[in-house]
Amino acid sequence: MSKKTLRITLVKSPIGYNKRQKGTLRALGLRRMHQTVEHEDTPVIRGMVAKVRHLVRVEENA
Numbered sequence: 001m002s003k004k005t006l007r008i009t010l011v012k013s014p015i016g017y018n019k020r021q022k023g024t025l026r027a028l029g030l031r032r033m034h035q036t037v038e039h040e041d042t043p044v045i046r047g048m049v050a051k052v053r054h055l056v057r058v059e060e061n062a
Helices: 019-028 043-051
Strands: 005-010 036-040 056-061
Touching: 005 043, 019 043
Parallel strands: none
Antiparallel strands: 005 036, 005 056
Protein backbone atom coordinates (compact mmCIF):
# COMPACT_ATOMS: atom_id res chain seq x y z
CA MET A 1 0.00 0.00 0.00
CA SER A 2 1.57 3.28 -1.10
CA LYS A 3 1.22 6.47 0.90
CA LYS A 4 -0.40 9.53 -0.60
CA THR A 5 2.16 12.14 -1.68
CA LEU A 6 2.13 15.80 -2.59
CA ARG A 7 4.18 17.17 -5.48
CA ILE A 8 5.05 20.78 -4.64
CA THR A 9 6.51 23.16 -7.24
CA LEU A 10 7.84 26.67 -6.61
CA VAL A 11 6.15 28.86 -9.24
CA LYS A 12 6.71 32.38 -7.87
CA SER A 13 9.87 33.94 -6.50
CA PRO A 14 9.98 34.48 -2.72
CA ILE A 15 11.99 37.70 -3.20
CA GLY A 16 10.18 40.49 -1.39
CA TYR A 17 8.34 38.17 1.01
CA ASN A 18 9.18 37.87 4.69
CA LYS A 19 11.82 35.57 6.20
CA ARG A 20 9.28 33.18 7.68
CA GLN A 21 7.83 32.40 4.26
CA LYS A 22 11.32 31.98 2.78
CA GLY A 23 12.17 29.69 5.69
CA THR A 24 9.06 27.60 5.06
CA LEU A 25 10.08 27.14 1.43
CA ARG A 26 13.59 26.09 2.51
CA ALA A 27 12.11 23.62 5.00
CA LEU A 28 10.01 22.13 2.20
CA GLY A 29 13.23 21.70 0.21
CA LEU A 30 12.49 24.33 -2.42
CA ARG A 31 15.54 26.35 -3.41
CA ARG A 32 15.01 27.37 -7.07
CA MET A 33 12.18 28.49 -9.30
CA HIS A 34 10.28 25.61 -10.93
CA GLN A 35 11.94 23.09 -8.62
CA THR A 36 9.64 20.24 -7.61
CA VAL A 37 9.77 18.15 -4.44
CA GLU A 38 7.61 15.30 -3.18
CA HIS A 39 6.49 14.91 0.41
CA GLU A 40 4.12 12.56 2.21
CA ASP A 41 0.66 14.04 2.69
CA THR A 42 0.73 14.87 6.40
CA PRO A 43 -0.93 17.65 8.41
CA VAL A 44 2.50 19.24 9.01
CA ILE A 45 3.29 19.47 5.28
CA ARG A 46 -0.26 20.67 4.53
CA GLY A 47 0.19 23.47 7.07
CA MET A 48 3.51 24.52 5.54
CA VAL A 49 1.98 24.55 2.06
CA ALA A 50 -0.95 26.64 3.32
CA LYS A 51 1.48 29.32 4.54
CA VAL A 52 3.09 29.70 1.10
CA ARG A 53 0.17 28.73 -1.14
CA HIS A 54 0.57 31.95 -3.14
CA LEU A 55 4.10 30.86 -4.17
CA VAL A 56 3.64 27.16 -4.94
CA ARG A 57 1.58 24.74 -7.04
CA VAL A 58 0.49 21.49 -5.38
CA GLU A 59 -0.50 18.25 -7.07
CA GLU A 60 -1.83 15.24 -5.18
CA ASN A 61 -0.54 11.77 -6.10
CA ALA A 62 -2.12 8.52 -4.98
